[in-house]
Amino acid sequence: xxxxxxxxxxxxxxxxxxxxxxxxxxxxxxxxxxxxxxxxxxxxxxxxxxxxxxxxxxxxxxxxxxxxxxxxxxxxxxxxxxxxxxxxxxxxxxxxxxxxxxxxxxxxxxxxxxxxxxxxxxxxxxxxxxxxxxxxxxxxxxxxxxxxxxxxxxxxxxxxxxxxxxxxxxxxxxxxxxxxxxxxxxxxxxxxxxxxxxxxxxxxxxxxxxxxxxxxxxxxxxxxxxxxxxxxxxxxxxxxxxxxxxxxxxxxxxxxxxxxxxxxxxxxxxxxxxxxxxxxxxxxxxxxxxxxxxxxxxxxxxxxxxxxxxxxxxxxxxxxxxxxxxxxxxxxxxxxxxxxxxxxxxxxxxxxxxxxxxxxxxxxxxxxxxxxxxxxxxxxxxxxxxxxxxxxxxxxxxxxxxxxxxxxxxxxxxxxxxxxxxxxxxxxxxxxxxxxxxxxxxxxxxxxxxxxxxxxxxxxxxxxxxxxxxxxxxxxxxxxxxxxxxxxxxxxxxxxxxxxxxxxxxxxxxxxxxxxxxxxxxxxxxxxxxxxxxxxxxxxxxxxxxxxxxxxxxx
Amino acid sequence: xxxxxxxxxxxxxxxxxxxxxxxxxxxxxxxxxxxxxxxxxxxxxxxxxxxxxxxxxxxxxxxxxxxxxxxxxxxxxxxxxxxxxxxxxxxxxxxxxxxxxxxxxxxxxxxxxxxxxxxxxxxxxxxxxxxxxxxxxxxxxxxxxxxxxxxxxxxxxxxxxxxxxxxxxxxxxxxxxxxxxxxxxxxxxxxxxxxxxxxxxxxxxxxxxxxxxxxxxxxxxxxx
Ligand SMILES: [Cu+2]
Numbered sequence: 001x002x003x004x005x006x007x008x009x010x011x012x013x014x015x016x017x018x019x020x021x022x023x024x025x026x027x028x029x030x031x032x033x034x035x036x037x038x039x040x041x042x043x044x045x046x047x048x049x050x051x052x053x054x055x056x057x058x059x060x061x062x063x064x065x066x067x068x069x070x071x072x073x074x075x076x077x078x079x080x081x082x083x084x085x086x087x088x089x090x091x092x093x094x095x096x097x098x099x100x101x102x103x104x105x106x107x108x109x110x111x112x113x114x115x116x117x118x119x120x121x122x123x124x125x126x127x128x129x130x131x132x133x134x135x136x137x138x139x140x141x142x143x144x145x146x147x148x149x150x151x152x153x154x155x156x157x158x159x160x161x162x163x164x165x166x167x168x169x170x171x172x173x174x175x176x177x178x179x180x181x182x183x184x185x186x187x188x189x190x191x192x193x194x195x196x197x198x199x200x201x202x203x204x205x206x207x208x209x210x211x212x213x214x215x216x217x218x219x220x221x222x223x224x225x226x227x228x229x230x231x232x233x234x235x236x237x238x239x240x241x242x243x244x245x246x247x248x249x250x251x252x253x254x255x256x257x258x259x260x261x262x263x264x265x266x267x268x269x270x271x272x273x274x275x276x277x278x279x280x281x282x283x284x285x286x287x288x289x290x291x292x293x294x295x296x297x298x299x300x301x302x303x304x305x306x307x308x309x310x311x312x313x314x315x316x317x318x319x320x321x322x323x324x325x326x327x328x329x330x331x332x333x334x335x336x337x338x339x340x341x342x343x344x345x346x347x348x349x350x351x352x353x354x355x356x357x358x359x360x361x362x363x364x365x366x367x368x369x370x371x372x373x374x375x376x377x378x379x380x381x382x383x384x385x386x387x388x389x390x391x392x393x394x395x396x397x398x399x400x401x402x403x404x405x406x407x408x409x410x411x412x413x414x415x416x417x418x419x420x421x422x423x424x425x426x427x428x429x430x431x432x433x434x435x436x437x438x439x440x441x442x443x444x445x446x447x448x449x450x451x452x453x454x455x456x457x458x459x460x461x462x463x464x465x466x467x468x469x470x471x472x473x474x475x476x477x478x479x480x481x482x483x484x485x486x487x488x489x490x491x492x493x494x495x496x497x498x499x500x501x502x503x504x505x506x507x508x509x510x511x512x513x514x515x516x517x518x519x520x521x522x523x524x525x526x527x528x529x530x531x532x533x534x535x536x537x538x539x540x541x542x543x544x545x546x547x548x549x550x551x552x553x554x555x
Numbered sequence: 556x557x558x559x560x561x562x563x564x565x566x567x568x569x570x571x572x573x574x575x576x577x578x579x580x581x582x583x584x585x586x587x588x589x590x591x592x593x594x595x596x597x598x599x600x601x602x603x604x605x606x607x608x609x610x611x612x613x614x615x616x617x618x619x620x621x622x623x624x625x626x627x628x629x630x631x632x633x634x635x636x637x638x639x640x641x642x643x644x645x646x647x648x649x650x651x652x653x654x655x656x657x658x659x660x661x662x663x664x665x666x667x668x669x670x671x672x673x674x675x676x677x678x679x680x681x682x683x684x685x686x687x688x689x690x691x692x693x694x695x696x697x698x699x700x701x702x703x704x705x706x707x708x709x710x711x712x713x714x715x716x717x718x719x720x721x722x723x724x725x726x727x728x729x730x731x732x733x734x735x736x737x738x739x740x741x742x743x744x745x746x747x748x749x750x751x752x753x754x755x756x757x758x759x760x761x762x763x764x765x766x767x768x769x770x771x772x773x774x775x776x777x778x779x
Contacts (some may be wrong), residue, residue, distance in 0.1 A: 189588045197581040227592045231599035235718065243700075244714025246603060252711060257606065261599060261603040492647045 011428065011526040026111035027529060031118055032096030033426070038125065039085050039093065040495065046080035049073045051488055054481040060471045067467040071153040073175075074465060076132060076502070078156030083177050084125055086411050087269060090276035091222070092121070092187055094418045095215045097426060099191060101527065102209050103521035104200025104536035109193040110189045117186040124180035131172035155465060160247035160258040164239050171240060174233040181226040181233075184272075188222030190217055200519075202538040209518050210293065214279025217307040219276075221268045225311070229265030232258065256321050261315035271310045271408055274374075275303055277414020278345055284421050288364035289356030289514045293543040295348045302341035302348075309338050316385055319540050320394045328387055335385035337553045341488050342378050346371060357546075361514075362436040366417030369444050373409025377402060380455065395465075398458025401451045408422045409447060416443070416494060423498055424509030427528040431501035434490030439497060449483025518542035579752050586756045590763045593726070598765055600719050604774065607711050618712035619778035621686060623677065627776040630673050631768065637666030638765040641734070641758040648751035653741045656754060659737035662762065667731040674724055686713055716775055723767055730764045733757040 012029045022030060053073045058067045065073070096114065100107050108114050130136075137150045152169040154162055158177075163170050195208070195216050208216075236258070238244060245251025247258040286293040293299060315323055315331040323331075349371055382401040384390050393399060423431055452540070453476040464471050467478065501507075512521035519542065523532050608615045640662040647655035681687045685698035692699035700710070737753040741748065746754065 110585065185592055189585055189592075192588060193581045193585045196584060197577050223588055223592055224595060227595040231596050234722075235599070235603065238714065238718050242714055242717065243710070244718075245711055246607070246714065252611070254606070257603065261602075285683055 010528065011524060013428070013526055014531045015529045024115075026115050028096050028100050028108050028111065028114060029426075029527065029531075030100075031114050032093050034098060034118060035121070036071070036122070039088055042084040042125070043491075045493070046085055046487060048078050049077040049080070053077070053482060057469075057477050058465075058481045060469055060474045060477075061413045062468065065467075068153065071155075071465075071553050072151050072465040075152050075155050079131075079152065079173055080128065081407075082156050082269075083180050084128060085331035086273045086407060086415075087180070087184060088121060088187075089273060089411055089538045090280065090415050090418060091191070091215055091218055091272075092117075094280070094415070094422065095191065095218075095276060096187075098422065098520055099194060099212060099215055100198070101425075101523065101531055103195065103198060103203050104532065104538065105194065105198035105518050106531055108190050109197055110190050113147065113190055117183045120179060120186065124176045124178075124183060127172050127176035127179060127281075131176060132399050134167070134172065137168055150352040157262060158233070158236060158256045159262075160239070162248065163236060165247055170483065171237050174236055178230045178233045185226045186190055187457070188219035188226075191219040192223065193493040195219075197343045198276060200536045200538065203519075206297075207538060207541040208300075209279075210296070210299050210303070211279035212525075213278070214275045214282070216305050217303045218272050218275045221272050221307050221310065223242035225265045225268040225272075228261060229269075232261035233267070235261075256318065256323065259318050259321055260315065264311075265315045267314040267317065268307075268310045270406060271306055273411040274414070275306065277370065277411045277417075278303060280414045280418040280421070281349060281370050282345075283364045283518070284367040284417060285352050286545060287514050288361060288367075289353045289358050290545045291352055291356035292545055293348070294351035294354075296541060296543065298344055299348050302344045303339040306338065307489050309334070309341070313338060316390075319387060319390045320436045332385055332387045332390075336382065339378060339382055339385075346378070347370060347376060362431075362433060362440055363417050363421035365437065365440045366413055366420065369440070370413045370417060373413060373447070377405035377409055380405065393458060395463055396458035396549070397454040397462045397464055400464050401454035401458060404451050408451075413443070413447075418489070419498060420494075421514075422520075423501070423518055424513050425525050425527070427502040427505070428509050428524075429501050429505035430507040430509050430513065431498055431505065435493065435497045439490050439494035442486055442493060444490075446483050446485070446487030446490050450480050450487050451483070453477070453479040453483070473514075516542070517544060565636075566577060575749060579750075580752050581754055582752050583759075590759065593763055597719070597722070600715065600722070601770070601774075604715050604719070607715065608778075611711065614709055615712050616778050618709045619775065621681070621684075622716070622776050624676050624682070625660075626673055627772050628672050630685040631772045632674070633666050633669050634765045634768050635668075637663045638762055640666065641761045644753070645754050645758045647740070648746045649748065651747045651751075653744045653746050656751075657738050657741040660734050660741065660754070660757075664731050664738070665733050666732075667727050670727055673725060674720065681713075688714075688717070717746065719771055723764070723771060724740040726764045726767070730757070730761045733760055 012027055022034065025031060025034075050073075053065070053070055056063045056070060060315055096108070099105075133154050134151045150167045150169060152167070152173040154166050154170055154173075157172055158170065163174075195212060199208075235246060239246055239248070239253075243251075245253040246251045247255050249255060282293065313331055313335045315327060316335045319328050319332070349367075380398070384393055384399065384402060420431070420436060423429075457473055457476045457480075460473065460476075462469055462476075509525040511523065511525055513525075514521070517540075519536055519538060520527075522536065583630065595698060640659045644656050644659035644663060647653075679689065682690055685700060688700050690700065705732075734757045737757040740753055
C-alpha cells in the first residue's frame with residue numbers, strides 16, 4: 001500500500017496520549033475503545049452478581065444470602081447485563097470502531113454527537129450505580145440500619161404493580177434505563193445517517209459488508225423501539241411520584257398495559273443485542289472458509305426481515321398475563337414467523353462453510369460455537385412460542401436457559417468473536433492463539449454445562465427467580481453452578497489474554513493477517529487517526545474469495 | 556498522501572471532514588429520524604390516553620371540564636403563529652439575510668415564552684383549586700389530590716394531562732434553546748445561501764413541538 005513500514009507511524013492510539021485527548025476525543029475508534037472498557041467493567045460486575053447467586057443455589061435451602069439479597073442480586077445481574085452491557089454491546093464498541101472503516105469513511109456522521117452518546121451512557125451508568133447502592137433511603141431515614149442496603153429488587157423487567165410499590169431504588173434504575181436508552185437512540189441515529197451518507201466511492205448498498213447491514217438494521221430498531229420503553233419507564237416514575245394509577249389495578253389502572261409497552265421495546269431489544277452478532281459471524285465465516293458468503297442478499301434481507309418482524313411479536317411474553325385468546329394466537333403465529341429468516345441465516349452460514357477450506361482459528365471457533373448455541377436458542381424459542389407449551393414453561397428455568405442461549409450464546413459469544421477477530425486491527429498486536437483456544441474451550445463447555453441443566457430444570461417445573469428449591473432439583477443446580485464458574489474462568493482467560501497481548505504483546509500485527517477482502521484490513525494496524533492513508537474505493541463486495549460462485553448475487 | 560504526516564505535526568485536526576452538501580443532507584436525515592423518535596415517545600402517552608378514555612369515558616368528560624379551553628385555544632394560536640414565523644426565519648436564512656433571520660427567530664422564541672406563561676397560569680389555577688400533585692391539601696381548595704374522595708379515574712385524567720403537557724412544555728423549552736442557538740449565529744452573520752442548516756433544523760424541531768400541541772389541544776381540552 002504505502003512505502004513506510006506498518007506500525008512505525010503515528011496511529012490513532014499514539015497520535016495524542018494525554019488523558020484529555022481521550023476524554024474529549026471525537027475519533028470513532030477511541031470512542032469505541034472507551035465504550036469497550038466501560039461495558040467490560042459492567043460485564044464483570046454483572047457476572048460476579050450471577051456467580052454469587054449461583055453459589056447460593058448450589059444447594060437446596062438457605063445458604064449465605066437472605067431472600068431479599070437474592071432478589072437484589074438477580075435484579076442487578078439482569079439490569080446491568082441488559083442495559084449497561086449487552087445493549088450497547090457490539091454496536092457501541094465494535095460498531096463504532098468498524099463502521100466507518102468498513103464503508104471507507106473518516107468518521108461517523110456526527111462525531112461530537114457520538115461522544116455525547118458516550119457521556120449520556122456514563123450518566124446512565126452512574127444512575128444505575130446509585131440504584132445499586134441507593135444511599136438516599138439510608139440518609140433520609142436518619143441512618144436507620146433497616147435502610148442501609150435497599151437496592152432495586154424487581155427483576156430487570158420492572159413489572160408493575162410491584163415496581164410501583166418497591167423501594168425508591170427502582171426510580172433510579174428505571175431512570176438509568178431511560179437515560180441509557182437515549183444514548184442508544186443517538187448512536188443508532190448516528191449510524192443510520194453514516195451508512196446513508198458516508199459510503200466511499202463504489203460502496204453501493206449491494207457491496208456493504210454484512211456486519212454493516214446488521215448494524216444498520218440494529219440501528220433502526222434502536223431508534224424506533226427505544227423511545228417507547230423510555231416513555232413507559234417515565235410513566236412508571238410518574239406513577240410513583242404522582243400516584244396516578246395507570247398501571248395499578250386497585251386504582252382502575254392496568255398492569256398488563258405496562259407489559260405491552262415494556263415488551264414492545266424489550267422484544268425488539270433482543271435483536272438489538274443479537275443482530276450485530278449475526279453480522280460478526282457473517283464476516284468471520286467467509287474469511288476462515290476461504291469461500292464467498294453463500295447467498296449474500298438473503299443474509300442481508302434476513303437481517304432486515306428479522307428487524308421488521310421483531311416489532312410484531314412482543315406479546316409472546318404475556319401468554320399467561322390474561323390477554324385474549326385471539327391476541328395470543330396472533331402473537332404465537334407471528335413469533336413462529338421470526339424463525340424463518342433466522343433459519344435462513346443459519347443455512348447461509350453453514351452453506352458458506354460447505355466445501356470451504358476451513359481453518360480453525362479462535363474467531364472461527366467462536367463463530368461456530370455461536371451457530372451451535374444459537375440453533376439451540378432458536379429451537380427452544382419455537383417451544384416457547386407455542387401457546388399450550390408456553391403455559392407450562394412460562395416463568396420457569398426453561399425460559400432462563402433459552403434466553404441465555406440467545407443472549408450469551410448469541411450476543412456475548414458474538415462480541416468475544418469480534419474482539420478476537422478484529423483484535424489485530426484495534427491493537428496492532430497478535431494475541432496468543434493457544435491460550436485463546438483454551439479460553440474458548442472453557443467458555444463453550446462452561447456455558448453448556450451452566451444452561452443445558454437449566455432446560456431440564458425448567459421442564460421439571462423449577463420456577464425462575466426463586467431463592468430456594470426442592471431437594472430433587474439439587475443435582476441439576478449443582479451442575480449449573482459448576483458450569484457457571486468454568487464459564488467465568490473462560491471469559492477471564494480470554495479477556496486477560498487479549499489485555500496482555502495489547503499491553504505487553506511483542507508480535508506486531510500486519511495490515512491484513514487473515515487475507516480478508518473487506519476494507520478495514522486495507523489500512524494500517526492500528527489505523528491512523530484518519531483511518532485511511534489514501535481515499536478508499538471499492539469495485540466489488542468483500543466476499544469474493546477463491547473462484548466466484550456463479551449467481552453469487554453480488555453484482 | 557501527506558495528511559498523516561501533517562497529523563503528527565499539528566495533532567489531529569477535525570470535525571467538518573465532509574463536504575457542506577453531504578453535511579446538510581446528513582443533518583436533515585438525522586433530524587427527521589430524531590423527530591420520528593419523538594413521535595414514538597408521545598405515542599406511548601397517546602395510546603395510554605386512548606385506552607383510558609375508552610374505559611372511563613364519563614370521568615374523562617367530567618374531568619376535562621376543569622380545563623379552560625380558552626387558554627388552550629390561545630396557546631394553539633400562539634404556537635401556530637410561531638411556526639409561521641419560524642418558516643419566515645428559514646426563508647430569510649436561505650436568502651442569506653441574517654438580520655431578518657434573527658428577527659423572525661426572536662419572534663418565534665418570544666411566542667415560546669408566551670406559551671409557557673399561559674401554561675404557568677393554567678397550572679397555578681389548577682394548584683389553587685387542588686387539582687395538582689405535590690401540594691398540601693387545604694380547606695380553601697375545591698379538591699385534594701391525595702384524598703380518598705378524589706376519584707381514581709379523575710386522577711388518571713389529570714395524571715395523563717400533566718404527563719403530556721409537562722413533557723410537551725419541556726420540548727417547548729428545548730426548542731427555544733435550539734432556536735436561540737440558531738439566532739445567535741444569525742447575529743454573528745453566519746448564514747449564507749449555502750449554509751443555513753441550524754435554522755432549518757431548529758425550525759423542523761419547532762414544527763414538531765407545534766404539531767404535537769395541535770393534537771394535544773382537542774384531545775385534552777375538547778373531550779366532548
Ligand atoms: Cu420476545
